Amino acid sequence: MKVWRINVRKQALQIENVPETWQGLGGRGLTARILLDEVNPECDPLGSENKLIFAPGLLVGHRLSSCDRISVGTKSPLTKGIKEANAGGRTGFHLTQLGIKVLIIEGSPTDEGFWVLVINKQGAAFKPAGDLVGKGAYETASRLIEGYGEDPAIALIGPGGEMRLTAAGILNIDKDLVPSRISARGGVGAVMGAKGLKAIVIDASEGEAPPIVDLKTFREAQKEFNKALLEHPQITAYAEYGTAGMAMISNGFGGLPTRNFSSGEFEGADEISGEFLRDLLVERGGKAKTTHACMTGCTIRCSNIFASQDGKEVIVSPLEYETIALMGSNLGISDLDVIAKLNWQVNDLGIDSIEIGAALGVAAEGGAFEFGDGQSALALLEEIRTGSELGKVLGNGAVATGKHLGVDRVPVVKGQAMSAYDPRAIKGTGVTYATSPQGADHTSGLTIRSKVDHLDPEGQVELSRNSQINVAGYDTLGACAFASFGFAAAPETITALLNARYGGEFGEDTLRNLGKETIKLEREFNKRAGFTKEDDRLPAWMKEEPLPPHNAVFDVLEDEMDHIFDDL
Protein backbone atom coordinates (compact mmCIF):
# COMPACT_ATOMS: atom_id res chain seq x y z
CA MET A 1 0.00 0.00 0.00
CA LYS A 2 1.20 3.52 -0.80
CA VAL A 3 0.62 7.12 0.10
CA TRP A 4 -0.87 9.09 -2.78
CA ARG A 5 -0.23 12.81 -2.52
CA ILE A 6 -2.05 15.19 -4.79
CA ASN A 7 -0.92 18.79 -5.04
CA VAL A 8 -3.82 20.83 -6.40
CA ARG A 9 -1.65 23.81 -7.33
CA LYS A 10 0.72 21.76 -9.48
CA GLN A 11 -2.05 19.32 -10.34
CA ALA A 12 0.47 16.58 -9.72
CA LEU A 13 0.50 13.19 -8.05
CA GLN A 14 3.36 11.83 -6.01
CA ILE A 15 3.34 8.22 -4.84
CA GLU A 16 5.34 7.48 -1.70
CA ASN A 17 6.07 4.60 0.62
CA VAL A 18 4.16 4.53 3.88
CA PRO A 19 6.31 5.91 6.72
CA GLU A 20 6.80 3.43 9.52
CA THR A 21 4.82 5.39 12.09
CA TRP A 22 1.78 5.41 9.80
CA GLN A 23 1.80 1.70 9.05
CA GLY A 24 -0.12 0.43 12.06
CA LEU A 25 -2.81 3.07 11.65
CA GLY A 26 -5.73 3.60 9.31
CA GLY A 27 -8.94 5.61 9.18
CA ARG A 28 -9.39 8.17 11.92
CA GLY A 29 -6.14 7.35 13.72
CA LEU A 30 -4.12 7.78 10.53
CA THR A 31 -5.75 11.10 9.66
CA ALA A 32 -4.86 12.36 13.14
CA ARG A 33 -1.26 11.16 12.82
CA ILE A 34 -0.83 12.83 9.43
CA LEU A 35 -2.44 16.09 10.53
CA LEU A 36 -0.12 16.24 13.49
CA ASP A 37 2.92 15.36 11.37
CA GLU A 38 2.21 17.61 8.44
CA VAL A 39 -0.30 20.38 9.13
CA ASN A 40 0.35 23.54 11.11
CA PRO A 41 -2.39 23.40 13.77
CA GLU A 42 -2.72 27.17 13.65
CA CYS A 43 -3.17 27.38 9.89
CA ASP A 44 -6.17 28.77 8.06
CA PRO A 45 -8.39 25.71 7.48
CA LEU A 46 -9.34 27.02 4.05
CA GLY A 47 -5.80 28.04 3.09
CA SER A 48 -2.97 26.24 1.34
CA GLU A 49 -1.37 24.87 4.51
CA ASN A 50 -4.34 22.68 5.38
CA LYS A 51 -4.66 19.19 3.93
CA LEU A 52 -7.63 17.01 3.16
CA ILE A 53 -6.94 13.40 3.97
CA PHE A 54 -8.90 10.34 2.83
CA ALA A 55 -7.89 7.29 4.84
CA PRO A 56 -9.67 3.93 4.62
CA GLY A 57 -9.66 2.09 7.94
CA LEU A 58 -7.24 -0.74 8.70
CA LEU A 59 -9.76 -3.47 7.83
CA VAL A 60 -11.10 -1.86 4.66
CA GLY A 61 -10.87 -3.56 1.31
CA HIS A 62 -12.07 -7.09 1.96
CA ARG A 63 -15.86 -6.79 2.11
CA LEU A 64 -15.87 -7.65 5.79
CA SER A 65 -19.44 -6.91 6.83
CA SER A 66 -19.86 -3.17 7.53
CA CYS A 67 -16.08 -2.57 7.64
CA ASP A 68 -15.35 -0.58 4.50
CA ARG A 69 -15.61 2.94 5.84
CA ILE A 70 -13.65 6.00 4.79
CA SER A 71 -12.33 8.61 7.20
CA VAL A 72 -11.90 12.14 5.98
CA GLY A 73 -9.55 14.20 8.13
CA THR A 74 -8.59 17.85 8.06
CA LYS A 75 -8.33 20.93 10.22
CA SER A 76 -11.95 21.97 10.59
CA PRO A 77 -13.08 25.38 9.39
CA LEU A 78 -16.03 25.02 11.79
CA THR A 79 -14.27 24.07 15.03
CA LYS A 80 -10.76 25.28 14.06
CA GLY A 81 -9.57 22.03 15.59
CA ILE A 82 -8.95 18.54 14.33
CA LYS A 83 -11.71 16.89 12.34
CA GLU A 84 -12.49 13.40 11.18
CA ALA A 85 -15.76 12.63 9.43
CA ASN A 86 -16.31 9.03 8.39
CA ALA A 87 -18.84 7.49 6.07
CA GLY A 88 -19.89 4.28 4.38
CA GLY A 89 -20.47 3.95 0.67
CA ARG A 90 -17.77 2.99 -1.80
CA THR A 91 -14.90 5.45 -1.34
CA GLY A 92 -12.90 3.51 1.25
CA PHE A 93 -13.14 0.19 -0.55
CA HIS A 94 -12.20 1.59 -3.95
CA LEU A 95 -9.14 3.44 -2.64
CA THR A 96 -7.78 0.24 -1.15
CA GLN A 97 -8.28 -1.62 -4.44
CA LEU A 98 -5.83 0.84 -6.00
CA GLY A 99 -3.33 0.12 -3.25
CA ILE A 100 -3.91 3.53 -1.66
CA LYS A 101 -3.39 3.54 2.08
CA VAL A 102 -4.10 7.23 2.22
CA LEU A 103 -4.90 9.99 -0.25
CA ILE A 104 -3.62 13.39 0.80
CA ILE A 105 -4.87 16.47 -1.02
CA GLU A 106 -2.67 19.49 -0.44
CA GLY A 107 -1.97 23.04 -1.57
CA SER A 108 -4.35 25.62 -2.99
CA PRO A 109 -5.36 25.99 -6.62
CA THR A 110 -3.78 28.87 -8.50
CA ASP A 111 -7.07 30.25 -9.72
CA GLU A 112 -10.79 30.08 -9.09
CA GLY A 113 -12.72 27.25 -10.64
CA PHE A 114 -13.39 23.60 -9.95
CA TRP A 115 -11.95 20.33 -11.10
CA VAL A 116 -12.83 16.68 -11.07
CA LEU A 117 -9.91 14.59 -9.88
CA VAL A 118 -9.89 11.19 -11.55
CA ILE A 119 -7.83 8.46 -9.94
CA ASN A 120 -7.14 5.10 -11.47
CA LYS A 121 -4.39 2.52 -11.87
CA GLN A 122 -2.58 4.85 -14.27
CA GLY A 123 -2.43 7.69 -11.77
CA ALA A 124 -4.36 10.90 -11.35
CA ALA A 125 -5.81 13.40 -13.81
CA PHE A 126 -7.56 16.75 -13.35
CA LYS A 127 -10.55 17.43 -15.59
CA PRO A 128 -12.37 20.77 -15.55
CA ALA A 129 -15.64 20.46 -13.64
CA GLY A 130 -17.30 22.57 -16.34
CA ASP A 131 -21.01 22.94 -15.91
CA LEU A 132 -21.10 20.65 -12.87
CA VAL A 133 -20.20 23.79 -10.94
CA GLY A 134 -23.21 25.04 -9.01
CA LYS A 135 -25.05 21.75 -9.47
CA GLY A 136 -26.60 19.91 -6.56
CA ALA A 137 -25.08 16.69 -5.26
CA TYR A 138 -27.65 14.39 -6.86
CA GLU A 139 -27.30 15.83 -10.37
CA THR A 140 -23.52 15.96 -10.02
CA ALA A 141 -23.45 12.29 -9.10
CA SER A 142 -25.69 11.22 -11.99
CA ARG A 143 -23.72 13.25 -14.50
CA LEU A 144 -20.43 11.80 -13.31
CA ILE A 145 -21.88 8.31 -13.43
CA GLU A 146 -23.01 8.98 -17.01
CA GLY A 147 -19.48 10.00 -17.88
CA TYR A 148 -17.47 7.45 -15.93
CA GLY A 149 -19.84 4.51 -15.68
CA GLU A 150 -21.32 2.75 -12.71
CA ASP A 151 -18.19 1.12 -11.33
CA PRO A 152 -16.15 3.94 -9.76
CA ALA A 153 -16.54 5.39 -6.32
CA ILE A 154 -17.26 9.10 -6.22
CA ALA A 155 -16.75 11.63 -3.43
CA LEU A 156 -18.20 15.03 -4.24
CA ILE A 157 -19.36 18.34 -2.86
CA GLY A 158 -22.58 20.25 -3.41
CA PRO A 159 -23.06 24.02 -3.72
CA GLY A 160 -22.43 24.32 0.04
CA GLY A 161 -18.88 23.05 -0.34
CA GLU A 162 -18.29 25.22 -3.39
CA MET A 163 -19.35 28.24 -1.33
CA ARG A 164 -17.00 27.04 1.42
CA LEU A 165 -19.79 27.04 3.96
CA THR A 166 -18.52 25.62 7.20
CA ALA A 167 -21.42 23.20 7.54
CA ALA A 168 -20.59 21.60 4.18
CA GLY A 169 -19.76 17.92 3.94
CA ILE A 170 -18.42 15.47 1.37
CA LEU A 171 -20.90 13.06 -0.18
CA ASN A 172 -19.84 9.53 -1.08
CA ILE A 173 -21.95 7.46 -3.42
CA ASP A 174 -23.37 4.26 -1.93
CA LYS A 175 -23.50 0.85 -3.51
CA ASP A 176 -26.61 1.95 -5.45
CA LEU A 177 -24.91 5.08 -6.82
CA VAL A 178 -26.73 7.54 -4.55
CA PRO A 179 -24.57 10.29 -3.01
CA SER A 180 -25.99 9.77 0.43
CA ARG A 181 -23.15 8.50 2.58
CA ILE A 182 -21.86 11.74 3.91
CA SER A 183 -18.67 12.69 5.68
CA ALA A 184 -20.84 15.40 7.01
CA ARG A 185 -19.44 17.13 10.01
CA GLY A 186 -17.08 19.98 10.69
CA GLY A 187 -16.95 21.57 7.24
CA VAL A 188 -14.82 18.98 5.43
CA GLY A 189 -16.76 19.89 2.26
CA ALA A 190 -15.64 23.52 2.58
CA VAL A 191 -12.02 22.35 2.65
CA MET A 192 -12.61 20.27 -0.48
CA GLY A 193 -14.17 23.37 -2.08
CA ALA A 194 -11.14 25.44 -1.07
CA LYS A 195 -8.94 22.84 -2.78
CA GLY A 196 -10.90 23.46 -5.97
CA LEU A 197 -12.27 19.93 -6.19
CA LYS A 198 -15.90 19.37 -7.12
CA ALA A 199 -15.46 15.61 -7.12
CA ILE A 200 -13.02 12.76 -6.87
CA VAL A 201 -13.74 9.79 -9.13
CA ILE A 202 -11.99 6.62 -8.03
CA ASP A 203 -11.87 4.05 -10.77
CA ALA A 204 -10.61 0.79 -9.33
CA SER A 205 -11.56 -1.40 -12.29
CA GLU A 206 -7.96 -2.47 -12.81
CA GLY A 207 -7.29 -2.69 -9.10
CA GLU A 208 -7.18 -5.60 -6.73
CA ALA A 209 -7.82 -6.33 -3.07
CA PRO A 210 -4.98 -5.43 -0.72
CA PRO A 211 -2.73 -8.35 0.21
CA ILE A 212 -3.60 -10.60 3.14
CA VAL A 213 -0.58 -12.21 4.80
CA ASP A 214 -2.45 -15.22 6.20
CA LEU A 215 -5.62 -15.75 4.23
CA LYS A 216 -6.74 -18.89 6.06
CA THR A 217 -6.67 -17.25 9.49
CA PHE A 218 -8.32 -14.15 8.05
CA ARG A 219 -11.23 -16.17 6.67
CA GLU A 220 -11.64 -18.05 9.94
CA ALA A 221 -11.77 -14.85 11.96
CA GLN A 222 -14.14 -13.36 9.41
CA LYS A 223 -16.46 -16.31 9.81
CA GLU A 224 -16.44 -15.96 13.55
CA PHE A 225 -17.11 -12.23 13.35
CA ASN A 226 -19.99 -12.75 10.92
CA LYS A 227 -21.51 -15.36 13.17
CA ALA A 228 -21.29 -13.11 16.23
CA LEU A 229 -22.83 -10.26 14.26
CA LEU A 230 -25.70 -12.26 12.83
CA GLU A 231 -26.56 -13.86 16.15
CA HIS A 232 -26.75 -10.53 17.91
CA PRO A 233 -30.36 -9.66 18.83
CA GLN A 234 -29.72 -5.99 18.12
CA ILE A 235 -29.14 -6.61 14.46
CA THR A 236 -32.79 -7.31 13.69
CA ALA A 237 -33.76 -4.03 15.33
CA TYR A 238 -31.29 -2.14 13.11
CA ALA A 239 -32.31 -4.03 9.99
CA GLU A 240 -36.01 -3.42 10.51
CA TYR A 241 -36.04 0.02 12.12
CA GLY A 242 -32.63 1.55 11.44
CA THR A 243 -31.30 4.32 13.62
CA ALA A 244 -34.77 5.89 13.59
CA GLY A 245 -35.58 3.39 16.34
CA MET A 246 -33.74 5.82 18.63
CA ALA A 247 -36.41 8.50 18.61
CA MET A 248 -38.68 6.81 21.15
CA ILE A 249 -35.72 5.86 23.32
CA SER A 250 -34.44 9.43 23.50
CA ASN A 251 -37.94 10.72 24.03
CA GLY A 252 -38.51 8.06 26.68
CA PHE A 253 -35.48 9.31 28.60
CA GLY A 254 -36.50 12.94 28.14
CA GLY A 255 -33.51 13.69 25.93
CA LEU A 256 -35.02 14.21 22.47
CA PRO A 257 -33.96 17.70 21.30
CA THR A 258 -37.14 19.68 20.86
CA ARG A 259 -37.58 23.28 19.68
CA ASN A 260 -33.97 24.33 19.86
CA PHE A 261 -33.14 22.16 22.83
CA SER A 262 -35.80 23.69 25.06
CA SER A 263 -37.46 20.37 25.93
CA GLY A 264 -36.41 16.73 25.94
CA GLU A 265 -39.89 15.45 25.21
CA PHE A 266 -41.74 16.04 21.97
CA GLU A 267 -45.50 15.74 21.67
CA GLY A 268 -45.08 14.50 18.09
CA ALA A 269 -42.46 11.88 18.96
CA ASP A 270 -44.61 8.95 17.88
CA GLU A 271 -45.09 10.36 14.38
CA ILE A 272 -41.35 10.69 13.86
CA SER A 273 -40.49 7.40 15.53
CA GLY A 274 -38.75 4.51 13.80
CA GLU A 275 -41.79 2.39 14.58
CA PHE A 276 -44.13 4.82 12.77
CA LEU A 277 -41.61 5.20 9.94
CA ARG A 278 -41.44 1.46 9.38
CA ASP A 279 -45.22 1.09 9.25
CA LEU A 280 -45.36 3.98 6.80
CA LEU A 281 -42.70 2.52 4.50
CA VAL A 282 -44.37 -0.90 4.51
CA GLU A 283 -47.72 0.70 3.71
CA ARG A 284 -46.29 2.82 0.89
CA GLY A 285 -44.47 -0.11 -0.70
CA GLY A 286 -43.04 0.35 -4.20
CA LYS A 287 -39.68 2.06 -3.92
CA ALA A 288 -40.01 2.50 -0.16
CA LYS A 289 -37.74 0.10 1.70
CA THR A 290 -37.40 -0.52 5.40
CA THR A 291 -33.94 -1.98 5.03
CA HIS A 292 -31.01 -1.27 2.75
CA ALA A 293 -27.22 -1.57 2.83
CA CYS A 294 -24.95 1.42 2.22
CA MET A 295 -22.06 -0.78 1.15
CA THR A 296 -21.67 -4.15 -0.51
CA GLY A 297 -21.32 -6.91 2.05
CA CYS A 298 -23.10 -5.23 4.97
CA THR A 299 -25.28 -7.82 6.63
CA ILE A 300 -26.85 -5.38 9.09
CA ARG A 301 -28.51 -3.12 6.50
CA CYS A 302 -29.58 -0.32 8.84
CA SER A 303 -30.39 2.07 6.00
CA ASN A 304 -33.81 2.70 4.44
CA ILE A 305 -35.47 4.32 1.44
CA PHE A 306 -38.19 6.89 2.04
CA ALA A 307 -40.60 7.13 -0.88
CA SER A 308 -43.62 9.24 -1.78
CA GLN A 309 -47.13 8.28 -0.70
CA ASP A 310 -47.75 6.17 -3.79
CA GLY A 311 -44.35 4.52 -3.40
CA LYS A 312 -43.38 5.62 -6.91
CA GLU A 313 -40.79 8.26 -6.17
CA VAL A 314 -37.80 8.14 -3.83
CA ILE A 315 -37.77 11.22 -1.62
CA VAL A 316 -34.59 10.51 0.30
CA SER A 317 -32.42 7.60 1.36
CA PRO A 318 -31.57 7.03 4.10
CA LEU A 319 -33.71 8.88 6.62
CA GLU A 320 -31.82 8.59 9.89
CA TYR A 321 -32.39 9.38 13.53
CA GLU A 322 -30.05 12.35 13.85
CA THR A 323 -31.72 14.10 10.93
CA ILE A 324 -35.20 13.14 12.09
CA ALA A 325 -34.50 14.73 15.47
CA LEU A 326 -32.54 17.81 14.42
CA MET A 327 -34.84 18.65 11.50
CA GLY A 328 -37.93 17.23 13.14
CA SER A 329 -38.51 17.60 16.87
CA ASN A 330 -35.80 20.27 17.14
CA LEU A 331 -37.80 22.36 14.68
CA GLY A 332 -41.18 21.34 16.13
CA ILE A 333 -41.93 19.35 12.95
CA SER A 334 -43.66 15.98 13.24
CA ASP A 335 -44.32 15.20 9.59
CA LEU A 336 -41.87 12.66 8.18
CA ASP A 337 -42.64 13.73 4.60
CA VAL A 338 -41.53 17.27 5.40
CA ILE A 339 -38.45 16.04 7.25
CA ALA A 340 -37.56 13.80 4.30
CA LYS A 341 -37.83 16.77 1.92
CA LEU A 342 -35.65 18.89 4.18
CA ASN A 343 -33.19 16.01 4.28
CA TRP A 344 -33.08 15.76 0.47
CA GLN A 345 -32.48 19.49 0.18
CA VAL A 346 -29.56 19.55 2.61
CA ASN A 347 -28.03 16.49 0.97
CA ASP A 348 -28.35 18.12 -2.44
CA LEU A 349 -26.75 21.28 -1.08
CA GLY A 350 -24.04 19.09 0.43
CA ILE A 351 -24.62 20.37 3.96
CA ASP A 352 -24.55 18.52 7.28
CA SER A 353 -28.14 17.87 8.39
CA ILE A 354 -27.19 18.02 12.08
CA GLU A 355 -25.45 21.38 11.86
CA ILE A 356 -28.16 22.89 9.69
CA GLY A 357 -30.92 21.40 11.84
CA ALA A 358 -29.37 23.04 14.86
CA ALA A 359 -28.86 26.31 12.93
CA LEU A 360 -32.52 26.30 11.88
CA GLY A 361 -33.55 25.66 15.50
CA VAL A 362 -31.56 28.71 16.53
CA ALA A 363 -33.06 30.65 13.60
CA ALA A 364 -36.60 29.75 14.69
CA GLU A 365 -35.81 30.90 18.21
CA GLY A 366 -34.46 34.13 16.72
CA GLY A 367 -37.73 34.70 14.88
CA ALA A 368 -36.65 33.76 11.34
CA PHE A 369 -39.62 31.38 11.16
CA GLU A 370 -42.11 29.64 13.44
CA PHE A 371 -41.29 26.29 14.99
CA GLY A 372 -43.36 23.67 13.19
CA ASP A 373 -43.43 25.57 9.89
CA GLY A 374 -41.77 23.12 7.52
CA GLN A 375 -42.45 25.17 4.40
CA SER A 376 -40.54 28.14 5.80
CA ALA A 377 -37.69 25.85 6.81
CA LEU A 378 -37.58 24.58 3.21
CA ALA A 379 -37.60 28.15 1.92
CA LEU A 380 -34.66 29.00 4.17
CA LEU A 381 -32.71 26.09 2.69
CA GLU A 382 -33.42 27.56 -0.71
CA GLU A 383 -31.68 30.73 0.49
CA ILE A 384 -28.54 28.68 1.00
CA ARG A 385 -28.77 27.59 -2.62
CA THR A 386 -29.17 31.13 -3.92
CA GLY A 387 -26.35 32.30 -1.68
CA SER A 388 -28.30 35.06 0.06
CA GLU A 389 -26.80 36.62 3.16
CA LEU A 390 -29.11 34.71 5.50
CA GLY A 391 -28.50 31.55 3.48
CA LYS A 392 -24.76 31.87 3.98
CA VAL A 393 -25.20 32.54 7.67
CA LEU A 394 -27.28 29.38 8.07
CA GLY A 395 -24.83 27.39 5.98
CA ASN A 396 -22.06 28.43 8.32
CA GLY A 397 -23.82 26.65 11.16
CA ALA A 398 -25.44 27.22 14.49
CA VAL A 399 -22.87 29.61 15.98
CA ALA A 400 -22.94 31.91 12.95
CA THR A 401 -26.74 31.86 13.00
CA GLY A 402 -26.86 32.65 16.71
CA LYS A 403 -24.51 35.61 16.25
CA HIS A 404 -26.45 36.94 13.30
CA LEU A 405 -29.83 36.75 15.00
CA GLY A 406 -28.70 37.60 18.52
CA VAL A 407 -29.64 34.22 20.00
CA ASP A 408 -27.58 33.03 22.96
CA ARG A 409 -29.08 29.57 23.32
CA VAL A 410 -26.84 27.85 20.79
CA PRO A 411 -26.31 24.10 21.32
CA VAL A 412 -22.66 23.66 20.37
CA VAL A 413 -19.28 22.61 21.72
CA LYS A 414 -16.09 23.84 20.04
CA GLY A 415 -18.37 25.53 17.55
CA GLN A 416 -20.00 22.30 16.35
CA ALA A 417 -23.68 21.57 16.86
CA MET A 418 -24.86 18.87 19.21
CA SER A 419 -26.48 15.81 17.79
CA ALA A 420 -29.78 14.32 18.86
CA TYR A 421 -29.26 13.67 22.57
CA ASP A 422 -29.83 16.54 24.97
CA PRO A 423 -26.81 16.37 27.28
CA ARG A 424 -28.81 17.43 30.32
CA ALA A 425 -30.86 14.23 30.16
CA ILE A 426 -28.15 11.92 28.79
CA LYS A 427 -25.19 13.18 30.78
CA GLY A 428 -22.59 10.68 29.63
CA THR A 429 -23.15 11.85 26.07
CA GLY A 430 -22.84 15.40 27.42
CA VAL A 431 -19.36 14.50 28.68
CA THR A 432 -18.55 13.19 25.20
CA TYR A 433 -19.81 16.38 23.58
CA ALA A 434 -17.69 18.43 25.98
CA THR A 435 -14.46 16.49 25.86
CA SER A 436 -14.27 14.93 22.41
CA PRO A 437 -11.53 16.57 20.35
CA GLN A 438 -14.10 16.58 17.53
CA GLY A 439 -16.60 18.93 19.16
CA ALA A 440 -20.17 17.86 19.95
CA ASP A 441 -20.60 14.73 17.90
CA HIS A 442 -22.88 11.69 17.83
CA THR A 443 -20.16 9.44 16.47
CA SER A 444 -17.61 10.20 19.18
CA GLY A 445 -19.04 8.10 21.99
CA LEU A 446 -22.71 7.72 22.80
CA THR A 447 -23.84 6.42 26.18
CA ILE A 448 -27.61 6.07 25.91
CA ARG A 449 -27.51 2.27 25.54
CA SER A 450 -25.81 1.89 28.91
CA LYS A 451 -27.87 0.72 31.82
CA VAL A 452 -27.06 3.67 34.05
CA ASP A 453 -29.11 6.52 35.44
CA HIS A 454 -28.53 9.04 32.68
CA LEU A 455 -29.59 11.90 34.95
CA ASP A 456 -27.03 11.14 37.64
CA PRO A 457 -23.78 13.10 37.13
CA GLU A 458 -21.77 10.38 38.91
CA GLY A 459 -19.92 7.87 36.78
CA GLN A 460 -20.61 9.61 33.48
CA VAL A 461 -17.00 10.62 32.87
CA GLU A 462 -15.82 7.02 33.04
CA LEU A 463 -18.72 5.88 30.85
CA SER A 464 -17.99 8.50 28.23
CA ARG A 465 -14.26 7.80 28.33
CA ASN A 466 -14.79 4.11 27.57
CA SER A 467 -17.20 4.84 24.80
CA GLN A 468 -14.94 7.49 23.23
CA ILE A 469 -11.94 5.15 23.25
CA ASN A 470 -13.92 2.30 21.71
CA VAL A 471 -15.38 4.35 18.88
CA ALA A 472 -12.03 5.95 18.10
CA GLY A 473 -10.73 2.39 17.79
CA TYR A 474 -13.57 1.31 15.48
CA ASP A 475 -13.13 4.47 13.39
CA THR A 476 -9.48 3.54 12.96
CA LEU A 477 -10.43 0.04 11.81
CA GLY A 478 -12.96 1.46 9.34
CA ALA A 479 -15.73 -0.45 11.10
CA CYS A 480 -19.27 0.87 11.18
CA ALA A 481 -20.51 1.58 14.71
CA PHE A 482 -23.01 -1.25 14.32
CA ALA A 483 -20.37 -3.79 13.35
CA SER A 484 -19.14 -3.21 16.88
CA PHE A 485 -21.89 -5.50 18.15
CA GLY A 486 -20.20 -8.38 16.37
CA PHE A 487 -16.73 -7.36 17.52
CA ALA A 488 -17.90 -6.86 21.10
CA ALA A 489 -19.28 -10.41 21.13
CA ALA A 490 -16.11 -11.85 19.55
CA PRO A 491 -13.36 -9.37 20.54
CA GLU A 492 -10.52 -11.74 19.69
CA THR A 493 -11.44 -11.48 16.01
CA ILE A 494 -10.14 -7.90 15.83
CA THR A 495 -6.54 -8.79 16.58
CA ALA A 496 -6.85 -12.01 14.56
CA LEU A 497 -8.07 -10.15 11.48
CA LEU A 498 -5.43 -7.44 11.77
CA ASN A 499 -2.58 -9.87 12.28
CA ALA A 500 -3.76 -12.09 9.46
CA ARG A 501 -4.05 -9.06 7.20
CA TYR A 502 -0.78 -7.32 8.10
CA GLY A 503 1.33 -10.02 9.73
CA GLY A 504 1.58 -10.14 13.46
CA GLU A 505 2.12 -6.59 14.75
CA PHE A 506 -1.03 -6.16 16.78
CA GLY A 507 -1.20 -7.31 20.37
CA GLU A 508 -4.08 -7.79 22.78
CA ASP A 509 -6.52 -5.00 23.43
CA THR A 510 -5.77 -3.59 19.99
CA LEU A 511 -9.09 -1.83 19.70
CA ARG A 512 -8.60 0.22 22.83
CA ASN A 513 -4.94 0.87 22.12
CA LEU A 514 -5.81 2.23 18.70
CA GLY A 515 -8.59 4.31 20.25
CA LYS A 516 -6.32 5.75 22.92
CA GLU A 517 -3.57 6.58 20.48
CA THR A 518 -6.06 8.30 18.19
CA ILE A 519 -7.54 10.48 20.91
CA LYS A 520 -4.06 11.34 22.20
CA LEU A 521 -2.99 12.51 18.73
CA GLU A 522 -6.18 14.50 18.28
CA ARG A 523 -5.85 16.20 21.63
CA GLU A 524 -2.26 17.10 20.88
CA PHE A 525 -3.30 18.71 17.60
CA ASN A 526 -6.00 20.72 19.35
CA LYS A 527 -3.60 21.77 22.07
CA ARG A 528 -1.20 23.08 19.45
CA ALA A 529 -4.12 24.83 17.77
CA GLY A 530 -4.69 26.73 21.01
CA PHE A 531 -7.47 24.71 22.66
CA THR A 532 -7.56 24.58 26.46
CA LYS A 533 -9.79 22.90 29.01
CA GLU A 534 -12.13 25.88 28.69
CA ASP A 535 -13.02 24.51 25.26
CA ASP A 536 -14.09 21.23 26.85
CA ARG A 537 -17.30 22.75 28.16
CA LEU A 538 -20.97 22.66 27.33
CA PRO A 539 -22.62 26.03 26.79
CA ALA A 540 -23.20 27.79 30.12
CA TRP A 541 -26.98 27.87 29.66
CA MET A 542 -27.13 24.10 29.76
CA LYS A 543 -25.76 24.24 33.29
CA GLU A 544 -28.49 26.65 34.37
CA GLU A 545 -31.59 26.14 32.28
CA PRO A 546 -33.64 23.13 33.44
CA LEU A 547 -34.70 20.76 30.69
CA PRO A 548 -38.25 19.42 30.86
CA PRO A 549 -39.60 16.86 31.62
CA HIS A 550 -36.96 16.05 34.27
CA ASN A 551 -35.94 19.66 34.79
CA ALA A 552 -32.38 18.47 34.57
CA VAL A 553 -29.32 20.66 34.15
CA PHE A 554 -25.86 19.54 33.10
CA ASP A 555 -24.01 19.11 36.38
CA VAL A 556 -21.12 16.74 35.74
CA LEU A 557 -18.13 18.23 37.56
CA GLU A 558 -15.83 20.15 35.26
CA ASP A 559 -12.82 19.18 37.30
CA GLU A 560 -13.66 15.53 36.73
CA MET A 561 -14.09 16.11 32.99
CA ASP A 562 -10.71 17.85 32.86
CA HIS A 563 -9.01 14.61 33.88
CA ILE A 564 -10.94 12.29 31.58
CA PHE A 565 -7.95 11.46 29.39
CA ASP A 566 -5.17 11.82 31.97
CA ASP A 567 -4.00 8.24 31.65
CA LEU A 568 -4.31 7.59 27.95
Next chain:
Amino acid sequence: MLTVTVFLGTILQKKTPQGNQRRLEVSLDEGASIVDLIYHLDLEVEPDYLLLAVNGRIAELDQVLAEDDKVHLMMPISGG
Protein backbone atom coordinates in the same frame (compact mmCIF):
# COMPACT_ATOMS: atom_id res chain seq x y z
CA MET B 1 -54.88 -4.11 40.49
CA LEU B 2 -52.85 -1.32 38.98
CA THR B 3 -52.65 0.01 35.46
CA VAL B 4 -49.49 1.11 33.70
CA THR B 5 -48.81 2.46 30.22
CA VAL B 6 -46.25 0.47 28.30
CA PHE B 7 -44.28 1.67 25.28
CA LEU B 8 -42.79 -1.11 23.19
CA GLY B 9 -39.79 -0.21 21.06
CA THR B 10 -38.79 -1.52 17.61
CA ILE B 11 -39.01 -5.34 17.41
CA LEU B 12 -40.83 -5.58 20.73
CA GLN B 13 -44.04 -4.18 19.28
CA LYS B 14 -47.00 -6.51 19.41
CA LYS B 15 -48.07 -7.78 16.04
CA THR B 16 -51.86 -7.81 15.91
CA PRO B 17 -54.30 -8.11 13.02
CA GLN B 18 -54.88 -4.35 13.45
CA GLY B 19 -51.18 -3.65 12.92
CA ASN B 20 -48.25 -3.17 15.24
CA GLN B 21 -49.10 -2.06 18.74
CA ARG B 22 -46.50 -0.07 20.57
CA ARG B 23 -48.50 1.59 23.31
CA LEU B 24 -50.57 -0.54 25.65
CA GLU B 25 -52.47 -0.06 28.89
CA VAL B 26 -51.74 -3.07 31.04
CA SER B 27 -53.38 -4.11 34.32
CA LEU B 28 -51.20 -5.99 36.77
CA ASP B 29 -51.50 -7.23 40.33
CA GLU B 30 -50.40 -4.84 43.04
CA GLY B 31 -46.71 -5.32 43.74
CA ALA B 32 -45.92 -6.42 40.19
CA SER B 33 -42.42 -5.65 38.94
CA ILE B 34 -41.11 -5.01 35.44
CA VAL B 35 -40.15 -8.62 35.02
CA ASP B 36 -43.76 -9.60 35.79
CA LEU B 37 -44.87 -7.15 33.15
CA ILE B 38 -42.48 -8.65 30.59
CA TYR B 39 -43.79 -12.17 31.27
CA HIS B 40 -47.35 -10.89 31.18
CA LEU B 41 -46.70 -9.47 27.71
CA ASP B 42 -45.08 -12.72 26.61
CA LEU B 43 -42.21 -10.96 24.80
CA GLU B 44 -39.84 -13.20 22.91
CA VAL B 45 -36.67 -11.67 24.25
CA GLU B 46 -34.36 -12.22 27.20
CA PRO B 47 -35.55 -9.74 29.86
CA ASP B 48 -31.95 -9.10 30.90
CA TYR B 49 -31.21 -7.87 27.47
CA LEU B 50 -33.68 -4.99 27.45
CA LEU B 51 -33.16 -1.36 28.23
CA LEU B 52 -35.84 -0.32 30.71
CA ALA B 53 -37.16 3.04 31.80
CA VAL B 54 -39.96 4.00 34.14
CA ASN B 55 -41.20 7.57 33.96
CA GLY B 56 -38.14 8.56 31.97
CA ARG B 57 -35.56 7.09 34.33
CA ILE B 58 -33.54 3.97 33.85
CA ALA B 59 -35.00 1.01 35.78
CA GLU B 60 -34.07 -2.49 36.90
CA LEU B 61 -36.06 -5.63 36.19
CA ASP B 62 -37.13 -5.99 39.81
CA GLN B 63 -38.48 -2.45 40.09
CA VAL B 64 -41.99 -2.55 41.54
CA LEU B 65 -44.50 -0.68 39.43
CA ALA B 66 -46.99 1.92 40.62
CA GLU B 67 -50.33 3.09 39.27
CA ASP B 68 -49.99 5.20 36.09
CA ASP B 69 -46.30 4.46 35.60
CA LYS B 70 -45.03 4.94 32.07
CA VAL B 71 -42.83 1.99 31.24
CA HIS B 72 -40.53 1.92 28.21
CA LEU B 73 -39.25 -1.48 27.10
CA MET B 74 -36.53 -0.98 24.54
CA MET B 75 -33.90 -2.75 22.50
CA PRO B 76 -30.66 -1.04 23.49
CA ILE B 77 -29.73 0.48 20.13
CA SER B 78 -28.04 3.77 19.52
CA GLY B 79 -28.27 6.28 16.73
CA GLY B 80 -26.27 7.37 13.71
